Amino acid sequence: MGRIFKITTFGESHGKALGVVIDGLPSGLIISEDDIFFELKYRRPGGIYTSTRKEEDYPIILSGIFNGKTTGMPISIIIENKDPKSIHYEEIKYKPRPGHADITYIEKYGYENWDYRGGGRSSGRETVSRVAAGAIAKKLLLLTDTIVAGYIKKAGTFNVDNTPEFNEILCSRDSPVRTIRNKEGELMKLIETLRKEGDSIGGIVEVVVKNPPKSLGEPVFDKLKADLAKSILSIPGVVGFEYGIGFDSYKFKGSEVMDEIYYDEKFRLRKNISGGILGGISTGEDIILRVAFKPTSSIAKEQKTIDLRDLKPTNLSIIGRHDPCIAIRGVSVVESMVAITLIDHYMLSGIIPRKLSKEQADIIEKRWSEYKQKCI
């Protein structure tokens, strides 16, 4: 994925390790394993509000860094699997889980080649690779003082009206349910109820890119909105993407969503109705997008499926450790995919050079330190 900033991921839920190779980074960027871990923590399972699987997820950098800085060569990062409980999956070996990739993998790759343990490659655990790469992308975005942050906007009856202040969105990273702090109680209660019921819920994540550069995106097929859509729809569990007015568009007349162009040292848009993108190219206004996650398919409630040994109907209730609302962990993943997509376009546009100067690296380091301390 990507043209200049390219990522390749590998690894299964219950294999030795997951990982990512990141190619095309400029040289001179200061990167440590702690930097990556900082972001990984925000998607890490733990706590009653997400899965109870315990993985420290501390990343190991195998290449591409010398004396603490990027050399311009590919960075390879692995995250070891330390707490897989494959025993939970012996039942599903014969019972494909509704709503999961089990039947499509079995069809495409063959039952005999199917890694059924935890969903194998189709597990949500695959996203740890994305967040590791996203951490580096997010740090590099600070060169233009650009920050990507998201939160849970909707889940069941829970709803955050309008788009909150950016700081509120950013600080949702410390919320156990990844929503704005002054509304988190409501969502926590919903999640607790669902966990007790052995049920799950879908959710909408909203992401805001603060202070993005203008002129990102190519005119026709590689529009910024198209590349964002692809990278986000590649996330497990995502069933929709929109930006700006999105799926409410049918409710509006053109005259209602007219957005005045004015000039204030640069071209500006009065209401940013287009969500930061016009003609597929960033306007410089905040990019605002929303992502729909389906309800977690793994639920404790009884589901109907077949037994692969006789192709007869059977029942299944899934015992593993799962999130009642995958959208919660999805926030970090969407942020990461947005950051990765932006960096690729940055580099295509020549905004970020192939070699950072010491001054650029220091600016990033200073902003990174501030970014980490926000919300405390």
Add this chain to the structure above:
Amino acid sequence: MGRIFKITTFGESHGKALGVVIDGLPSGLIISEDDIFFELKYRRPGGIYTSTRKEEDYPIILSGIFNGKTTGMPISIIIENKDPKSIHYEEIKYKPRPGHADITYIEKYGYENWDYRGGGRSSGRETVSRVAAGAIAKKLLLLTDTIVAGYIKKAGTFNVDNTPEFNEILCSRDSPVRTIRNKEGELMKLIETLRKEGDSIGGIVEVVVKNPPKSLGEPVFDKLKADLAKSILSIPGVVGFEYGIGFDSYKFKGSEVMDEIYYDEKFRLRKNISGGILGGISTGEDIILRVAFKPTSSIAKEQKTIDLRDLKPTNLSIIGRHDPCIAIRGVSVVESMVAITLIDHYMLSGIIPRKLSKEQADIIEKRWSEYKQKCI
């Protein structure tokens, strides 16, 4: 765009011609200019319900066909511009149109290099290239008896509940407002009113892929849903993509959207809640997706912008010939992008060979003939 079935487009609204180069087609497929024109007709402006610009849009094939069949070499198709009225655009030369790509193109490529005539490359007219390529993709899909068809589901107060029968959807192609025939009167009335008011409206297009092959899509980044999202978001005016339950996902509990797996000669899903795609790979059930188009930005009502000569505020009302609801013409374009994406995955999966046998070509020809005669 694409990995094996690759398309490259070119051309501006008011240039000499628009066109597309299609590479990676199997040899042996029967293709004529009439085949392409058959589909182009369905996006052609004309009639009071879309733009009144008159373009015959008859395509000229320059290469890749010999004795009426594909040779396996790139097919180049051009469509000449015969009715551009650039005079309409002298005003916007200095007044970037709100909601259009004008300001992003000016910023990215320079004001002095900006082809302001009809939006240049960012014009909706660019989509003629997509529909020309889509015609060939749609024809080739008939090898597996797969048909892609869409219709207007929502626009303002207009709403088609549930997903209609596939035949109703297909026959919307003959409706002047591209919706199901027994509801078209309502939409026509809405469009007429908007035209009189000099206003426009957004809309939702729903597309159904009937009888798609299973096993299309790669596991992680090149998921079928991701590639569909990218190709669809690359269409001008599209602000959202969803499939299956989509943005309604937050309303549902996992237990409410459980979808029984059963076996009836092949794996089947009882309710097809996942919209034909699980784990990013097609299940073989119908693929169901929806696309949000924003209201046409070009409206006769007065809009606020700046005059580029002095950067001062000014007013603009757009006189050109425009569609009150671009979603209407968007139906063909979305269908085309879906078909193009599917063919690329077909070929990646080895389902469609690089060389069609005479028998395969004849089956396609027969089905194409039936397809064209449907709805008459």
Add this chain to the structure above:
Amino acid sequence: MGRIFKITTFGESHGKALGVVIDGLPSGLIISEDDIFFELKYRRPGGIYTSTRKEEDYPIILSGIFNGKTTGMPISIIIENKDPKSIHYEEIKYKPRPGHADITYIEKYGYENWDYRGGGRSSGRETVSRVAAGAIAKKLLLLTDTIVAGYIKKAGTFNVDNTPEFNEILCSRDSPVRTIRNKEGELMKLIETLRKEGDSIGGIVEVVVKNPPKSLGEPVFDKLKADLAKSILSIPGVVGFEYGIGFDSYKFKGSEVMDEIYYDEKFRLRKNISGGILGGISTGEDIILRVAFKPTSSIAKEQKTIDLRDLKPTNLSIIGRHDPCIAIRGVSVVESMVAITLIDHYMLSGIIPRKLSKEQADIIEKRWSEYKQKCI
């Protein structure tokens, strides 16, 4: 082909037109059809030393240029076929030509889909698209004052020792046999003899890139040498590529080809033994490479093949209009592929911006004018 500067070609020897779509150009570059024609003349058949097929080959630009300058949108160029003599090819319809792509195309795409007229897509005429794109690449290279020029170094007993002065190489473009002027008589005589005999000869082309930027090339797979090799080996008739010491390497000890590094305002190499590339990345010294072309396979002398109607042996002597030494016309084509490859790496490296300033465009225009007048 390409990552930022991308070209797509189409067209057959005896179809309506050949063409190329060039995507990823910066905006603001002044380009006219005459600019492209200037380079096309140098590969144009005509005269007794190359094929006697007469094609004016005047290019038509369909898109991407507005007010004489690039807009940043794809440029589409077509060259019409005006003098095809398909009648010559009725015999080979059943007799695949030895040394040509006939049998591989028949096998891969099917006999019934094979465009046998003039070799169809596999004709050397396909290279007109490459030279059209190469003209634009060459012009853009002038931004860094970089010039690509080649000449015939070897053909049969003809041999140019050492690498001549760059000006001598550049001015070979006016030689009817594309070699240095003070040796052209020898090669003209050889070609005349071969034409009379109905025979052909192989040849070695040497290309020098004067004043290339340093730092072009990626470290591992997309090394500059690797991309040059691919683009050059994609030319019909090319059977070898080397740079620097190339295939003479086995004759040398390391101590004999040591090349002192010194500093004279920048890193320099005393002898440029590595041909301008070290570790796959350009050093800034002249890039020197050589390309082997096989003897033209189409000769008037009798050749042994089979008759496809009965698969029995038969004889064939080819009457069409062909070059006794395809390397001669190959010089322009190799230069073009080198220029195209360099521009892609320029843009990847951010050396050439996505938008040229007026000053940059004017510098290029001035240098282009000088470049055209050289050698007169």
Add this chain to the structure above:
Amino acid sequence: MGRIFKITTFGESHGKALGVVIDGLPSGLIISEDDIFFELKYRRPGGIYTSTRKEEDYPIILSGIFNGKTTGMPISIIIENKDPKSIHYEEIKYKPRPGHADITYIEKYGYENWDYRGGGRSSGRETVSRVAAGAIAKKLLLLTDTIVAGYIKKAGTFNVDNTPEFNEILCSRDSPVRTIRNKEGELMKLIETLRKEGDSIGGIVEVVVKNPPKSLGEPVFDKLKADLAKSILSIPGVVGFEYGIGFDSYKFKGSEVMDEIYYDEKFRLRKNISGGILGGISTGEDIILRVAFKPTSSIAKEQKTIDLRDLKPTNLSIIGRHDPCIAIRGVSVVESMVAITLIDHYMLSGIIPRKLSKEQADIIEKRWSEYKQKCI
């Protein structure tokens, strides 16, 4: 690198580990770490004829294999660095080595970001990743009974006339100098002399692909010869590629290299002068290609360079452990890149399916066992 069968490599000479991610493999292929190690042994340093660095190079598979078979998901392989002696490289920290990537890396990525230890990423050690991927490609090629094997054809005065029997070429893998066994003594003597002198020599590797499938290769830019050229020129130290008659082409008239087409159950060529490729597409005859390696640049003899601290001239003699003739270890690497390129085209052509049947996997396993036991 690659379109369906894609490889991504990472790692430096003196970092924690090198590795490769291989994506696009069919499911169902039996692969073990021993299979990969079998091929890695043939490039492994050790013995006086190559570098004396000791690395066991036993590979660790992190993903993509379940129950001993490929799942269709990316395979990640790492090879740890156990015997780096970075101490040797403290001198070159300030003295860029002539003939190496040192100066181009310093220029492109910045001196302060340069991993000078053992050449970092530009080290020949990088090729261990290629051979690991090549092992899998070679095994998969056995599905069509295709074998890739090479040997040292020329190095200084050493020369193997003509192309030997395929079995002789294959069994060169057990020669300490990777040439045919009945001539290895001569080359061993040459290498010993060079080692004593602290000098090195260039070399020519010839590779034969026995029994390749026909119809591999695309018509224009992605010709098989072009993709082979790119993948081979991406190898460190390679300065030339040719196939068929290659750089001897200028010596031949067309009439001398005419190659009769005949029919014997399939199209055949009498002399295979075109080296297995016509029009860029494989003919089904053996593919024969040659690769030029430059003399190892790291020699014990004194070389002239600059001291980066004062940019003044200085001398350098390189003490590390290096191969007198890198072409020797290059044989395995070239074989690997050829195998990798072929597999990508196999999969593009649909010859190798995305899912192997048990029968196909068993045939491969049987042939692999035979392949390993050859030459013993």
